[in-house]
Amino acid sequence: MLTRSLVFYRWSSEPLRPPFSPTETATRLRAEGIHDPEFLVLTGNEVTTAVNIIQEGGSSSPTRLQLLALRGDDQHPTQWQPGGPINTLPVLDGHYPADVTHVTLWPDGIAGQDLHKNAPRPGRLGHFLRTRMAEYVRFEPLYNPDMFEKLLRMRGGLRSVEIGISRPDYSVEDAGILETFFPQAFGPSAPSLRVKVGMGKHGARNKYLEQPLEDAALHAAENAHEIVDALIISGYDPALGKVDTINMLKQRLRVETDLPRDPGVPAIPEASATYAALDAAHDKFTTDGTFGRALRAQVIDEG
Incomplete structure (x- = not known):
């Protein structure tokens, strides 16, 4: 499996x-x-x-x-055995x-x-x-609908944002929304960057990130998922009465499952079983309203 x-x-x-x-x-x-x-x-x-x-x-x-x-x-894998040389892994023309x-x-x-x-x-x-x-x-x-509701409650009260990006060419059109965090001077020569901005542990508790930084963080959560490989947001949650933290990449709407291996290609799951599992999860999230809640949360955030 x-x-x-x-x-x-x-x-x-x-x-x-x-x-x-x-x-x-x-x-x-x-x-x-x-x-x-x-x-x-x-x-x-x-x-x-x-x-x-x-x-x-x-x-x-x-x-x-x-x-x-x-x-x-240029990215071709190699093979090696203990005590032996490194060789190119054979692949047919x-x-x-x-x-x-x-x-x-x-x-x-x-x-x-x-x-x-x-x-x-x-x-x-x-x-x-x-x-x-x-x-x-x-x-x-x-995303998990409850997470999005928490994120919306934090609006106006963000304390810190940690963001990491990779910038492959297929998603470069998304990179512009991150210029608030990363100076243009880095350019495409820096394929991977990570930065944290915040008020600091010892800063005044009623000080929050300025609006452009907050807007950029929320926009990244919605639109830059292809280039963001880390996004951790901390902010004041009035429902809790304290600062809380959301690791966005761990709050994706997902189902963990074990799938049977493809008999001919054991490194990948069997296709029909995989599509059946996707259908089953889709049906469940549709029936119990999870998709509807997640979509409504995003529409509220966009508005």
């Missing part, structure tokens, strides 16, 4: 762009891939991404795909070492994936579709 986190997002069309249809896009992409398999691979400056369509879906059925992070020649995640897009605007340490995030799918297909879709993470 393989342990995976089933993580959920809201997908939506980009503003001022034609409506995004997962089914129509998947159908077009499958046809392009049959005509030219290399069309399914997008090589960037730092990352190479591929998409494998599993099921096109329809008006009442989900679209399913595999999203792959491919490793090029035209093949790539790949990290794989299974993605489902449901017609109700929810998306899900089986997340693991090296899994590509949906932002790479968005970049791929924008570049290859001129299709525009955005993915926003869904």
Whole structure:
């Protein structure tokens, strides 16, 4: 068995762009891939991404795909045994070492994936579709509704923000919202940065972060999930009567599960079992109202 986190997002069309249809896009992409398999691979400056369509879906059925992070020649893994030399791990010509995640897009605007340490995030799918297909879709993470309610209560009373980012080329369009924290002088030559801003343990208890910093922190929580790899927010929670801390990345809406290994590729879970687990979690969160509460919280925050 393989342990995976089933993580959920809201997908939506980009503003001022034609409506995004997962089914129509998947159908077009499958046809392009049959005509030219290399069309399914997008090589960037730092990352190479591929998409494998599993099921096109329809008006009442989900679209399913595999999203792959491919490793090029400069990132090719090596092999080693104790007492022996380091050698290149053999890979057939035209093949790539790949990290794989299974993605489902449901017609109700929810998306899900089986997340693991090296899994590509949906932002790479968005970049791929924008570049290859001129299709525009955005993915926003869904958080535990109770956490979002706490975050809203903290508005106007944030004491500190710790934020770390990575900046692969597929998400550089999100980086602008973080300029409040990171000077432009760092530029793209600094692919990973981490900073903490706050009032300090010994500062006055009724002093809080200025509005631009608070706005940037909340905006990062909503929109920069593809480049943020750490986001810890502390602030005064009037419901508790004290300062509390939220580690945003640990508050994602998720289900921890064990999935059977693929018999032919034991390093990844079996696809049908993975999609079935995603469907089961989606059905549960829909039925018990969790998705509705999470979406309402985000709408309130955006307003």
